[in-house]
Amino acid sequence: SQTIHQWPATLVQPVGSPLSLECTVEGTSNPNLYWYRQAAGRGLQLLFYSIGIGQISSEVPQNLSASRPQDRQFILSSKKLLLSDSGFYLCAWSVGRNEKLFFGSGTQLSVL
């Protein structure tokens, strides 16, 4: 069966520090991968979308970047965090044209 791993669960970082969040998927090949962010009390905002290795689409201009070095690995990064980067970050995957998204357990990021 397919599983998605996302870590860490919580993270507290100072302003200006770098960020690296990792997401891996098991049990499927060539998944579509996504990074979403949810600010407190808000809906989910799609940040990045990838249909394959090295193929990244950015949905909104921001302080973050994403990379997909392997088929089932998706990384969210920042060189210098801002206060506004705080939020709940969720990784998700889907296969083919199927609209069923499967989400990870999320990372609660607090930038102080």
Place this chain on the structure above:
Amino acid sequence: DAKTTQPPSMDCAEGRAANLPCNHSTISGNEYVYWYRQIHSQGPQYIIHGLKNNETNEMASLIITEDRKSSTLILPHATLRDTAVYYCIVKVGGGGNKLTFGTGTQLKVEL
């Protein structure tokens, strides 16, 4: 993709049916209606989706009006564990899966 309108919150007694409405008056003919839910501090979970016909699975039923301008998600026997934010999303089927989540409806199931 068409926009959706949902009430911000609803309450439901445990054991009763929870009926969550969604308005999507600008929906086009090739757009599907999807429902997800998000339990506090977890990732969203897929519930059900449909195009024209009513749909039912082990989690819920989806009723789409004949003109497709609105729909209702029905949880037939709500339990405390169904307390969550429910998202109604309208999107063209296939061709990428970039679902846009709004603020949804906070359903609170109470004893």
